[in-house]
Amino acid sequence: MLERGEVANSWRRERWDSLRLLTPNWLSRLPGHHYDGPDPDGYMTSGEVVAFIEQFAGVTAAPVRTNTAVTSVRRDDDGYRLVTSGGELRARSVVLAGGACNVPTVPALAAGLPPGVRQLTPFDYRGPDGLAEGGVLVVGGSATGVQIAAELRRSGRPVILSTGEHVRMPRLHRDRDVLWWMDATGVWDQRYDQVDDLTRARRLPSPQLVGTPERATLDLNALTDLGVELVGRLSAVRDGVLLFSGGLTNVCALADLKMKRMLAGFDQWAGLSQPEVELPPTRVPAAPRWQIDLGHGEISTVVWATGFRPDYGWLDVPVVDEKGRLRHEGGVVDSPGLYALGLPVLRRRRSTFLNGIEDDARAVTEHLATSLPVPSSHR
Amino acid sequence: MTTIDNGVNVQALLDAREVLKGAPDAAQFTWRASSKWQHGVHSTTTIEKFFGLGQEQTHKNETTFAADHPAVFAAEDNGITPIEYLLVGLAGCLTAGVASVAQNRGIQLRSVESTVEGAHDIRGILGADSDVRNGFNDIKVTFHIDADASQEEIEALVAQSQKRSAVYDALTNPTNVTVEVA
Numbered sequence: 001m002l003e004r005g006e007v008a009n010s011w012r013r014e015r016w017d018s019l020r021l022l023t024p025n026w027l028s029r030l031p032g033h034h035y036d037g038p039d040p041d042g043y044m045t046s047g048e049v050v051a052f053i054e055q056f057a058g059v060t061a062a063p064v065r066t067n068t069a070v071t072s073v074r075r076d077d078d079g080y081r082l083v084t085s086g087g088e089l090r091a092r093s094v095v096l097a098g099g100a101c102n103v104p105t106v107p108a109l110a111a112g113l114p115p116g117v118r119q120l121t122p123f124d125y126r127g128p129d130g131l132a133e134g135g136v137l138v139v140g141g142s143a144t145g146v147q148i149a150a151e152l153r154r155s156g157r158p159v160i161l162s163t164g165e166h167v168r169m170p171r172l173h174r175d176r177d178v179l180w181w182m183d184a185t186g187v188w189d190q191r192y193d194q195v196d197d198l199t200r201a202r203r204l205p206s207p208q209l210v211g212t213p214e215r216a217t218l219d220l221n222a223l224t225d226l227g228v229e230l231v232g233r234l235s236a237v238r239d240g241v242l243l244f245s246g247g248l249t250n251v252c253a254l255a256d257l258k259m260k261r262m263l264a265g266f267d268q269w270a271g272l273s274q275p276e277v278e279l280p281p282t283r284v285p286a287a288p289r290w291q292i293d294l295g296h297g298e299i300s301t302v303v304w305a306t307g308f309r310p311d312y313g314w315l316d317v318p319v320v321d322e323k324g325r326l327r328h329e330g331g332v333v334d335s336p337g338l339y340a341l342g343l344p345v346l347r348r349r350r351s352t353f354l355n356g357i358e359d360d361a362r363a364v365t366e367h368l369a370t371s372l373p374v375p376s377s378h379r
Numbered sequence: 380m381t382t383i384d385n386g387v388n389v390q391a392l393l394d395a396r397e398v399l400k401g402a403p404d405a406a407q408f409t410w411r412a413s414s415k416w417q418h419g420v421h422s423t424t425t426i427e428k429f430f431g432l433g434q435e436q437t438h439k440n441e442t443t444f445a446a447d448h449p450a451v452f453a454a455e456d457n458g459i460t461p462i463e464y465l466l467v468g469l470a471g472c473l474t475a476g477v478a479s480v481a482q483n484r485g486i487q488l489r490s491v492e493s494t495v496e497g498a499h500d501i502r503g504i505l506g507a508d509s510d511v512r513n514g515f516n517d518i519k520v521t522f523h524i525d526a527d528a529s530q531e532e533i534e535a536l537v538a539q540s541q542k543r544s545a546v547y548d549a550l551t552n553p554t555n556v557t558v559e560v561a
């Protein structure tokens with residue numbers, strides 16, 4: 001195992017200070033390695049995730065070569081040649097497990113923002129203290145966006161959240177974690193070849209969830225209650241003016257409908273017909289602003305919470321499509337002996353999360369073991 | 380299962396989606412209109428040809444639209460106001476979307492009616508107040524739908540039709556517009 005940094009590198013270097021997992025402790029498990037602390041329904045901090053993964057590396061005695069960055073993987077005879085910061089290697093088979101979130105995605109229109117406005121990605125963001133005084137525009141309504149917007153608003157700054165389509169969820173449904181329902185009802189077990197629209201499922205933004213000791217819901221209504229202003233999806237920057245979509249009402253309606261359908265599905269699964277107290281619809285401002293002139297100084301910082309993507313810059317095998325996605329069938333990459341793990345909906349919906357690795361790793365290593373001819377000298 | 384029929388060939392649309400996924404060039408369409416000044420603020424605009432699927436295409440019939448201003452604008456009212464054409468486009472597009480999504484979801488429609496209202500402060504176009512914009516301040520669409528579906532399914536139809544609507548997108552998001560003199 002080659003690791004450019006240390007074990008659990010992404011949790012050490014690529015998360016903001018206050019981040020906690022949005023999956024509860026009992027669900028943030030690795031193969032044969034469970035949380036065994038006093039608070040199974042709580043949510044680990046990044047530091048706790050680091051300790052958890054380090055522990056796992058220890059008990060499994062994983063052969064990790066740390067501080068070894070892979071800079072090139074190319075096809076070579078019946079295997080692959082790897083160039084690393086620690087020298088060259090040959091391998092008959094390679095599992096790509098470099099993560100799905102190596103680079104924060106920033107829309108091209110960011111280039112049109114005036115230089116006086118500071119732009120941050122979630123990788124640059126550590127906490128409110130690192131920001132200048134003044135208003136903040138957070139672009140993106142997924143878990144990252146709502147969490148950062150809430151934290152910045154609580155620090156006293158004026159915050160505007162720009163959101164397109166998003167995934168609304170209550171933290172608890174009938175007193176249980178909404179992710180308990182996802183897990184128990186089998187939603188997360190849906191296989192990649194059973195999902196209606198796989199491309200869409202793989203691109204689905206993370207749900208508006210946060211892990212807090214209070215187990216509080218962090219949907220758009222919660223942000224409105226905190227005093228965050230909602231605007232539509234950022235669609236253009238023209239002469240220093242940000243232009244937002246006028247479709248905020250509909251993206252909220254879509255999210256409300258999808259959430260209702262999901263919760264109704266949970267109830268149906270549980271055989272519960274008595275409806276739970278229904279969550280109020282998302283409150284959309286009567287006239288959301290559709291333009292903000294950056295020249296007025298209202299906004300000093302823009303945070304791009306517009307998703308992440310993998311970096312395949314080091315992969316010199318033609319298996320990445322025109323949109324930068326790896327071509328694979330459930331982790332079996334379109335090149336003999338090449339495999340992938342740790343991508344959204346790789347084999348199941350749960351593949352997107354830490355606990356997805358168990359099934360995925362088993363399936364992928366089984367395929368690898370049966371396709372890899374054992375050399376005669378090793379028989 | 381009883382077959383439902385809203386008169387939309389959804390299969391053709393789904394097939395086209397699959398084909399065009401791999402053929403982005405064929406998916407490039409250009410819609411065209413030719414306009415001619417008549418008299419006063421009255422103009423006529425004709426639509427017949429467009430480009431798409433890699434070649435010139437022609438509507439079954441040429442259609443001519445008249446635009447004018449109403450009498451309260453001291454005009455002859457030979458046709459609807461240009462900005463009202465946006466309402467025509469929006470209603471037509473959303474209604475088509477409702478019918479298509481319903482067909483795709485197996486929902487039989489009995490009637491789909493809507494009213495579209497665009498709130499317009501005309502001080503903008505008159506130059507009476509530079510803080511007032513020229514276009515609509517907001518647009519409200521109200522659907523009345525009778526269908527074999529629950530209220531929630533109907534709401535979902537309407538939401539999905541907005542999500543896939545060309546005119547809704549064109550009105551809610553900015554578009555670069557270039558006007559030249561040839």
Ligand SMILES: Cc1cc2nc3c(=O)[nH]c(=O)nc-3n(C[C@H](O)[C@H](O)[C@H](O)COP(=O)(O)OP(=O)(O)OC[C@H]3O[C@@H](n4cnc5c(N)ncnc54)[C@H](O)[C@@H]3O)c2cc1C
Pocket residue numbers: 002003004005006007008009010011015020021022023028068069070071097098099100101102144308314341342343351352353354355
């Ligand atoms: C902000 C955020 C919050 C998340 N919250 C949750 C959550 O609450 N619950 C949950 O279950 N999941 C969560 N996830 C998803 C979770 O991160 C993934 O499921 C999990 O990290 C996948 O692990 P991984 O080892 O595949 O990828 P990573 O954790 O990204 O690890 C990949 C490793 O590969 C190394 N690497 C990359 N490229 C190279 C190279 N060229 N050479 C050498 N080494 C390389 C990296 O340094 C890194 O250590 C979150 C993700 C993000 C981004």
